[in-house]
Amino acid sequence: MSRSPRRATVLLLACVLLPPLTAASCSDEPSGVTVGSAGRGTVAEIVEASGAVTARAAATVGSPADGTLAALRVESGDRVRKGQVVAVVDSPAAEQRLDAATEALDATSGGSVPTGGGTAGFTAVRHRTDADATEAFTTARETAGKITDETLRKALLAQVTAAQKQYDAVSSAAAAAVDSLQRGVAGVSQAVNALTAAQRVQAQQAYDLAAAGVDALTLRAPVSGVVQLGGTASASAPSLTDLIDNADPSALAAPAQGPLPGVDAAVPVGAAVSAGTPILTVVDTGALGVTAEVDETDVLLVKPGGTGTVELDAATGATYPAKVRAADLLPTTSARGGVSYRVRLSLGKGTYADGSAAPTPRPGMSAIVRLRVRQAVDAVTVPAGAVVTSDGRDTVWAVRNGKAQRVAVTLGVQGEDAVQVVSGLTAGDRVVVAGADQVSAGQDLP
Incomplete structure (x- = not known):
């Protein structure tokens, strides 16, 4: 049985030069069988895949x-x-938070923390200050999380984290001072100073975070x-x-x-x-690209730096040059259930057959990508239909002394119309190029 091309996505790019084939109408040649000769030519393998135009960023x-x-x-x-x-x-909500934070900051500049009720009063002030700080940090994180600009969002979240670390340090100092006061090993002034410092830091941070939230309302x-x-x-x-x-x-x-x-x-x-x-x-x-879904049987042939062409449904007749940037390591599952890998390519400016400039594509446009993965120059070639698979090996029917003889061959670059024969044949050897599935060993052939 004639051997089919190795993959349906492999195409012949360059023409293959073959000597003239023996006419199929030769009286000595069985009906449907054509005998020709191995030739020399250039064969290129093209992996074809569907894809889409991509933007550099959005x-x-x-x-x-x-x-x-x-x-x-x-x-x-x-x-x-x-x-x-x-x-x-x-x-208005963000503006109100900033106004409230401004008032709280102004209040802390008036002097020491007012405390009443002895050490219990100090403890209550510390807990209230901690609660205010926690509320400010929580609100700031929620605000930052809703910002869609990733850079700004990360900057605000980093600001919240740094502020919380700073507050945690002064809060710990205040807690230690109050504890020392309760144990009688520290004076009231020490506890007041520690609590005042914690309140001032908390108020300043609440103001800074609220101001950052208001600044974020100006979208860039x-x-x-x-x-x-x-x-x-x-x-x-x-x-x-x-x-x-x-x-x-x-x-x-x-x-x-x-x-x-x-x-x-x-x-x-x-x-x-x-x-x-x-x-x-x-x-x-500014720099458009293409992502192509390449079948698992082809992806190992695709290398960074490889070249290809792209055709778009939206620009019939135009061809765009493309260059492979990378192939993903993790697979995707196609709608048909097969496994494919995403190959990323840069996309050049397209032209029509007459040399005129093609339109600039838009992200998301459907594309057909043809990647040149291998090429053999001045190679021994035969038509793809000449190759027959027998017992798991690639063979051709050679004509030796007028008889059909099965010859094992090693194939190299494979196109849709022609394939490279690395060993088993030389240029000029006569072979069955069509109707190979109708030939048997020892059959008379011209």
Whole structure:
């Protein structure tokens, strides 16, 4: 039985030069059997895979608190720089926390901690100060957790952690002073000073954290790129993770919230927003890429630096050059149940057959990727249909002294139309190139 190509995704890139084949109509040749000769040529293996265009980075800017969208400084399609102010949220709750923190800070500058009721009063003040600090840290962490800009979120969380460590130190000192007072080994002034220091640190930190929460209401672009108002997609569309190259789910913004049918996804100025409501998305299209799902039978042939071409459904007739950057180590399961590996490629500027420039793709566009994985130049070649699998070995029917003889061959680079023969044949050897499944050993052949 004729041997099928090793993989359906392997294609012949370069033409193979073969001597003219013996006519199938030769009277001495069995019907359906064609005899030709091994030739020399260039064969390239092409691994074909489906994929999608990816952006270098993208981030959704969302509201860090409940309130209203006070200002929107950009429109859809605008280009922005990282750090540029894009919107402002008005949050009365955040402003009230800052006002309260300001009053508490002013109060601590008035002098020593007022205590009454002896040592029990000192203990009550210490517990109240600790409770205020815990509330401030908890509120600050909740506020930071709702910020969609990963860099800003991490910075605020780090600020909370550092503040808590500082407070824990002065709180421990205050607790030790009160304990010493209760045991009669320390004076009242020492306990007052320790508690006053703890209150001042707590008030200052509460103010700093509340001020940081208010500052976060001025929304800035987390990356440079193009603005898209609203969330990333409706609930039925692909997730942002699928559209971003090297996406880290922890780095993405708040989940996309799909609009109601017929309603614009953009949040209008003056509209109420909740913490995490997506205001806009910034997509960095400065360096587009492609992710391709390569079958497990092919992925070991794909190497970083390898080249290929990309075709898009959205740009019929255009070809885009691509270069392999990396192949994932962990697999994905395809919809058909097979195992594949994600290969990441950089994408160049495309052209049409006439040399004119192709349009710039958009993230998420469907792509067909063809990767050149191996090539043999000036190689001994035969048509792929000449190769027959027998007892687990690759063979061809050679014509020796007018008789069909099975010859074992070692194959190298394999294309869809032709394959390289590494051993077993030389250029010019006559072989059955079609109808090999109709030949038997010793059969007369011209």
